[in-house]
Amino acid sequence: MEKFIKFSSRLAPLPIDNIDTDQIIPARFLKTISKVGLGDNLFSDWRYLPDGSPKPDFLLNRPEGRAAQVLLAGDNFGCGSSREHAPWALVQYGFRAVISTSFADIFRGNALKNSLLPIVVPEDKHKALFAAVEANPAAELTVDLENQVLSLPDGSSVTFPIDEFAKHCMMQGVDELGYIVQLEPEIAAFESKRTLSINTLAQV
Amino acid sequence: MIGPEQGLTQPGMTVVCGDSHTATHGAFGALAFGIGTSQVEHVLATQCLLQSRSKTYEVRVDGVLKPGVGAKDIVLNLISRIGIGGGTGCVFEYSGSAIRSLSMEERMTICNMSIEAGARAGLIAPDDTTYEYLANRPFAPKGEAWEQALTSWRQLPTDDGAAFDKEIFIDASALEPMITFGTNPGMGIPITAAVPDPNAINDPVERETLGKALRYIDLPSGTPLLGHRVDVVFIGSCTNSRISDLRAAAEILKGRKVNPNVRVMVVPGSQIVKEQAQAEGLDRVFREAGADWREAGCSMCIAMNGDQLQPGQYSVSTSNRNFEGRQGKGGRTFLASPLTAAATAITGVVTDVRTMLGKN
Numbered sequence: 001m002e003k004f005i006k007f008s009s010r011l012a013p014l015p016i017d018n019i020d021t022d023q024i025i026p027a028r029f030l031k032t033i034s035k036v037g038l039g040d041n042l043f044s045d046w047r048y049l050p051d052g053s054p055k056p057d058f059l060l061n062r063p064e065g066r067a068a069q070v071l072l073a074g075d076n077f078g079c080g081s082s083r084e085h086a087p088w089a090l091v092q093y094g095f096r097a098v099i100s101t102s103f104a105d106i107f108r109g110n111a112l113k114n115s116l117l118p119i120v121v122p123e124d125k126h127k128a129l130f131a132a133v134e135a136n137p138a139a140e141l142t143v144d145l146e147n148q149v150l151s152l153p154d155g156s157s158v159t160f161p162i163d164e165f166a167k168h169c170m171m172q173g174v175d176e177l178g179y180i181v182q183l184e185p186e187i188a189a190f191e192s193k194r195t196l197s198i199n200t201l202a203q204v
Numbered sequence: 205m206i207g208p209e210q211g212l213t214q215p216g217m218t219v220v221c222g223d224s225h226t227a228t229h230g231a232f233g234a235l236a237f238g239i240g241t242s243q244v245e246h247v248l249a250t251q252c253l254l255q256s257r258s259k260t261y262e263v264r265v266d267g268v269l270k271p272g273v274g275a276k277d278i279v280l281n282l283i284s285r286i287g288i289g290g291g292t293g294c295v296f297e298y299s300g301s302a303i304r305s306l307s308m309e310e311r312m313t314i315c316n317m318s319i320e321a322g323a324r325a326g327l328i329a330p331d332d333t334t335y336e337y338l339a340n341r342p343f344a345p346k347g348e349a350w351e352q353a354l355t356s357w358r359q360l361p362t363d364d365g366a367a368f369d370k371e372i373f374i375d376a377s378a379l380e381p382m383i384t385f386g387t388n389p390g391m392g393i394p395i396t397a398a399v400p401d402p403n404a405i406n407d408p409v410e411r412e413t414l415g416k417a418l419r420y421i422d423l424p425s426g427t428p429l430l431g432h433r434v435d436v437v438f439i440g441s442c443t444n445s446r447i448s449d450l451r452a453a454a455e456i457l458k459g460r461k462v463n464p465n466v467r468v469m470v471v472p473g474s475q476i477v478k479e480q481a482q483a484e485g486l487d488r489v490f491r492e493a494g495a496d497w498r499e500a501g502c503s504m505c506i507a508m509n510g511d512q513l514q515p516g517q518y519s520v521s522t523s524n525r526n527f528e529g530r531q532g533k534g535g536r537t538f539l540a541s542p543l544t545a546a547a548t549a550i551t552g553v554v555t556d557v558r559t560m561l562g563k564n
Binding site for chain 2: 015016018022023027050079080082083102104105106109110114163165176177179180184187191201202
């Protein structure tokens with residue numbers, strides 16, 4: 001995983017609540033085992049015409065969408081299917097953070113494991129961000145994970161919550177698996193105790 | 205489907221899988237939830253997962269269901285009330301007399317759709333219904349080990365009077381068959397109720413969310429879905445493809461013919477369900493009615509394979525998601541129970557199954 005460093009970026013606004021992972025990437029694109037190219041499938045059914053050509057007015061097909069590394073979405077982003085292809089496609093497109101008022105649990109977990117920062121902001125700041133980007137599509141904000149601070153285009157700032165361990169992993173660019181493997185002796189000790197309790201699975 | 209059938213899913217277990225409908229296994233008093241690919245790798249490599257504690261959310265369902273109303277209607281009602289983010293950060297515990305009276309298969313239908321309300325997991329305390337279902341399945345413990353397991357499992361249920369972070373109460377006796385009209389599973393209504401009007405909503409984002417959904421589904425507001433034409437009826441998916449679901453559908457389809465304008469697909473959830481249905485003659489009921497009797501699988505729930513709606517087509521589906529394009533690009537899905545799906549298959553339009561019960 002890459003280290004997550006402070007950055008400034010434009011915003012790509014998508015003011016729709018409950019954007020599900022079937023919209024982020026439809027199931028027909030899940031047969032791949034490579035992440036490469038998934039960015040082209042991001043929001044596929046919203047982004048392309050029936051003949052496969054890009055809809056010229058859809059934000060992610062326009063230069064200002066391409067220039068944004070932060071997606072600003074409606075409430076309950078990432079609900080539905082557990083597919084990790086959703087954060088993969090967002091990252092492959094070029095996003096490094098998503099801002100919403102809430103995230104679905106599985107998506108949030110998947111995003112954190114792929115250096116995609118899910119940022120929860122209060123409703124008033126959320127509305128202010130949509131207003132700011134509508135007033136000036138080139139408005140930039142700064143994402144500072146270390147201090148958990150979002151600096152808004154109007155000069156104000158807002159702190160955001162993040163699980164301490166997930167933050168550590170993103171800041172250091174290490175994954176959870178590496179961390180757990182270091183704890184192998186403790187895990188083995190726990191497992192050896194557990195075998196004393198009953199194993200209810202019959203041997204077939 | 206297969207974990208429970210084999211007796212692999214047992215009370216007190218932690219069950220994870222790279223599928224959000226892993227929550228199904230919660231019906232056995234297991235903590236079961238979906239994970240992403242990275243976490244699957246993690247589990248395969250270490251048998252461990254790092255988790256933070258979820259909030260607890262009691263969903264108490266008391267009372268007796270009316271004829272024509274079932275487990276699917278309970279869970280669609282729950283989701284319509286608390287919304288698809290209502291359970292975010294929580295694990296549901298389904299409790300109450302209506303839940304206790306359900307079979308294991310019906311309990312699985314309810315736990316299956318916990319994720320549609322935003323909860324990663326939903327579980328039901330194990331009881332005699334659970335133990336009767338598990339006894340003698342291939343991977344269930346036998347003999348002395350079974351007795352030991354029972355002693356252990358009986359300690360699992362939540363204490364009386366336990367406090368939950370959140371609670372909701374549903375009166376089962378007041379429920380009607382439910383159906384969804386929109387593009388997320390929370391957009392559900394009793395089948396006789398009118399589709400809501402976006403203009404009656406004050407919040408601009410909520411108004412636009414509903415308006416966008418109705419534009420996609422191409423539905424007017426203010427009238428019920430009853431009588432709306434459908435092109436496909438899909439009876440299947442991990443929500444509703446167990447033997448009791450197929451029996452319920454067959455009960456309606458028996459001696460009747462499906463509407464010639466509707467493609468009706470009946471897809472068992474596993475090979476064992478398929479064989480059992482065939483042993484009971486359900487396949488003949490479906491075929492004689494004019495429905496397709498298919499091989500076990502996900503079929504039109506997810507549109508990853510050849511089974512897809514064409515753009516603009518409508519389906520009544522017993523699956524779990526009605527998101528835009530979920531059953532095929534441009535397809536439009538009404539989620540409902542196997543009974544409602546079977547009734548709709550016969551008429552070719554959205555139908556209240558209660559008008560058909562006991563008349564064939």
